Amino acid sequence: MADNSIEVKNLYKIFGTNGKKYIEAVKNGMSKDDLNAKHGHVLGLKNININMPSAKIQVIMGLSGSGKSTMIRHINRLIDPTIGEVIFQGEDICKMSKGDLQEFRRHKTAMVFQKFALLPHRTVIDNTIFGLELQGVDKKERHDRAMHWLSRVGLDGFEENYPNQLSGGMQQRVGLARALTNDADILLMDEAFSALDPLIRMDMQSILLELQAELHKTVVFITHDLDEALRLGDQIAILRDGEVIQQGTGQEIVLKPADAYIADFIKEVNRGRVIRVDTIMTAANGGSSITIPTGSRLELAAKLMVESGEAEANIIDDAGNAIGAITLKSAIDAMVTPAVH
Amino acid sequence: MSTDNAETGLNIKELLTEFPEMSRTELRDFKKGIDETFKGFTREYGEGIENFFDPLLAILVWFEKLVVATPWPLMIVILAALVYAGARSWPLVIGTVITLLIVGYLGMWEDMMFTLALISVATALCIIIGIPLGIIMSKSDRTQAVITPVLDIMQTIPSFVYLIPILMLLGIGKVPGLIAVCIYAIPPVVRLTNLGIRLVDKDVLEAADAFGASPRQKLFTVQLPLALPNIFAGVNQTIMMALAMVVVAALIGVQGLGSEVLKAVNNQYLALGLMNGLAIVAIAIVFDRVSQKFGKRLQKHSEVVHG
Numbered sequence: 001m002a003d004n005s006i007e008v009k010n011l012y013k014i015f016g017t018n019g020k021k022y023i024e025a026v027k028n029g030m031s032k033d034d035l036n037a038k039h040g041h042v043l044g045l046k047n048i049n050i051n052m053p054s055a056k057i058q059v060i061m062g063l064s065g066s067g068k069s070t071m072i073r074h075i076n077r078l079i080d081p082t083i084g085e086v087i088f089q090g091e092d093i094c095k096m097s098k099g100d101l102q103e104f105r106r107h108k109t110a111m112v113f114q115k116f117a118l119l120p121h122r123t124v125i126d127n128t129i130f131g132l133e134l135q136g137v138d139k140k141e142r143h144d145r146a147m148h149w150l151s152r153v154g155l156d157g158f159e160e161n162y163p164n165q166l167s168g169g170m171q172q173r174v175g176l177a178r179a180l181t182n183d184a185d186i187l188l189m190d191e192a193f194s195a196l197d198p199l200i201r202m203d204m205q206s207i208l209l210e211l212q213a214e215l216h217k218t219v220v221f222i223t224h225d226l227d228e229a230l231r232l233g234d235q236i237a238i239l240r241d242g243e244v245i246q247q248g249t250g251q252e253i254v255l256k257p258a259d260a261y262i263a264d265f266i267k268e269v270n271r272g273r274v275i276r277v278d279t280i281m282t283a284a285n286g287g288s289s290i291t292i293p294t295g296s297r298l299e300l301a302a303k304l305m306v307e308s309g310e311a312e313a314n315i316i317d318d319a320g321n322a323i324g325a326i327t328l329k330s331a332i333d334a335m336v337t338p339a340v341h
Numbered sequence: 342m343s344t345d346n347a348e349t350g351l352n353i354k355e356l357l358t359e360f361p362e363m364s365r366t367e368l369r370d371f372k373k374g375i376d377e378t379f380k381g382f383t384r385e386y387g388e389g390i391e392n393f394f395d396p397l398l399a400i401l402v403w404f405e406k407l408v409v410a411t412p413w414p415l416m417i418v419i420l421a422a423l424v425y426a427g428a429r430s431w432p433l434v435i436g437t438v439i440t441l442l443i444v445g446y447l448g449m450w451e452d453m454m455f456t457l458a459l460i461s462v463a464t465a466l467c468i469i470i471g472i473p474l475g476i477i478m479s480k481s482d483r484t485q486a487v488i489t490p491v492l493d494i495m496q497t498i499p500s501f502v503y504l505i506p507i508l509m510l511l512g513i514g515k516v517p518g519l520i521a522v523c524i525y526a527i528p529p530v531v532r533l534t535n536l537g538i539r540l541v542d543k544d545v546l547e548a549a550d551a552f553g554a555s556p557r558q559k560l561f562t563v564q565l566p567l568a569l570p571n572i573f574a575g576v577n578q579t580i581m582m583a584l585a586m587v588v589v590a591a592l593i594g595v596q597g598l599g600s601e602v603l604k605a606v607n608n609q610y611l612a613l614g615l616m617n618g619l620a621i622v623a624i625a626i627v628f629d630r631v632s633q634k635f636g637k638r639l640q641k642h643s644e645v646v647h648g
């Protein structure tokens with residue numbers, strides 16, 4: 001399978017008429033507030049280095065104003081960086097010509113937006129074919145492909161409706177179908193589920209995970225919601241004031257928050273749904289009748305042990321070999337006590 | 342010393358009461374200069390410009406002949422069909438037919454056809470020129486800054502003023518009349534095309550960019566369709582303003598309801614003036630209602646809103 005990882009290198013974005021001029025100052029430590037007060041320029045992103053893994057979900061998390069939406073727009077260059085590189089399949093997206101960029105956007109990326117950004121004058125099906133229409137795919141084929149994805153996101157029978165006849169959740173399904181119909185390697189999701197109410201948001205997350213399990217796209221997912229980040233992200237980068245303050249797997253972030261800001265953030269997180277059995281398992285001893293597959297989360301492990309009445313369980317790998325063991329006590333310990341850091 | 346003071350005092354008083362205007366001869370020469378230059382321009386290029394507009398004249402004459410020569414029952418059927426196609430409203434179709442019958446019965450059928458032909462051609466011309474102009478205007482703030490004052494002038498300058506150079510260049514006739522109508526009627530469609538495109542939701546435009554739309558694709562699949570209701574409001578205004586100009590157009594030799602009104606003014610024929618004037622109003626109302634209903638139908642997608 002092709003390597004569809006995205007590498008963001010030394011990316012800076014300074015908004016204003018002459019951002020380049022202040023790069024050196026920012027590199028030498030000028031703060032966002034100083035830059036704004038003294039020079040009227042706004043620091044968007046500062047020294048971003050993220051290696052987004054191929055075929056995984058990379059979450060970029062941050063509160064509003066942290067630069068996360070600016071970040072994602074550099075990947076399809078809806079925003080030009082002040083300096084820096086975004087490398088995909090050996091090519092720097094920031095250096096592409098207009099024509100190349102257009103081709104790149106048509107074939108390599110698809111995007112889902114927070115406010116859906118559907119075309120209000122087009123029906124659901126005509127919205128879904130939009131990307132293929134721009135690519136010049138013939139009518140029959142684009143119709144078939146769009147119908148396939150509409151049905152995959154659960155919109156059978158709504159093809160001829162207009163977007164504003166649909167609820168927010170359904171509109172975003174159209175947005176997702178529109179992006180998937182493009183069949184691009186990169187799926188960019190800019191707070192895609194943030195405008196939806198909690199139940200529908202969970203629903204959409206499940207749909208995304210289900211589809212990702214078979215599609216293996218490189219997904220870049222922006223969110224301000226830590227639970228969402230932990231549920232979806234294979235990798236998470238946390239942004240604050242335009243800087244990456246920590247990146248790693250959800251487990252790494254929960255177990256070893258980089259600073260007090262993040263520690264504060266993760267206080268309320270349900271650890272049982274983040275930490276995996278592998279993290280706390282001890283050497284295999286074969287002393288239990290129940291087995292738990294590797295990579296399971298603690299909540300599931302605890303549940304299995306409680307249901308079977310066992311105080312211990314074996315961890316097995318994909319081939320069924322025992323690779324470790326956990327006790328109910330250690331599982332509950334890890335779920336309730338903040339880990340040392 | 343004292344005489345000096347008196348003289349200065351006098352000068353100041355003179356300065357305050359008399360405006361320091363150009364001397365009479367200078368002013369005359371200035372005006373004459375402009376007139377002569379334009380006359381020279383007319384002599385040099387007048388024929389070329391007239392030839393340039395020949396195709397327009399041919400189209401207008403052909404269309405007038407077609408409309409006038411079409412038997413009246415057929416014409417009524419055609420117009421009723423057009424109204425239905427545009428508005429999908431039976432009351433409006435019936436209203437239109439009755440209006441046409443009354444106007445015809447009162448002896449103004451042929452003049453009405455001439456006026457209809459003029460308005461149709463003028464509106465078509467305004468759309469063909471105005472929409473692209475509005476698109477160009479929406480592309481950059483600089484072009485907007487240049488075109489806006491020109492449109493302001495076109496809408497506010499008394500129409501008789503631009504009739505003068507048009508007359509000098511092209512003389513009396515249908516084409517100068519058509520041009521005068523267009524100068525007055527084109528600004529709304531240009532302005533509203535520009536406005537409509539500028540008002541298109543930024544999020545939707547960003548989505549089009551993100552999916553790799555070329556500027557051309559963006560214009561035709563996103564901007565124009567979403568601007569269409571506004572553009573159509575502009576077309577509606579253009580039609581109304583064109584109708585308002587038919588009497589002025591009659592001044593420079595355009596036949597139709599307008600020329601009858603002019604005749605009525607010159608001879609103090611109250612009934613003639615009133616009848617032709619009201620016929621113009623009737624046409625205006627029909628055009629307006631049909632184009633408005635049509636404009637509403639263009640927004641069908643925004644009617645049903647999810648609760």
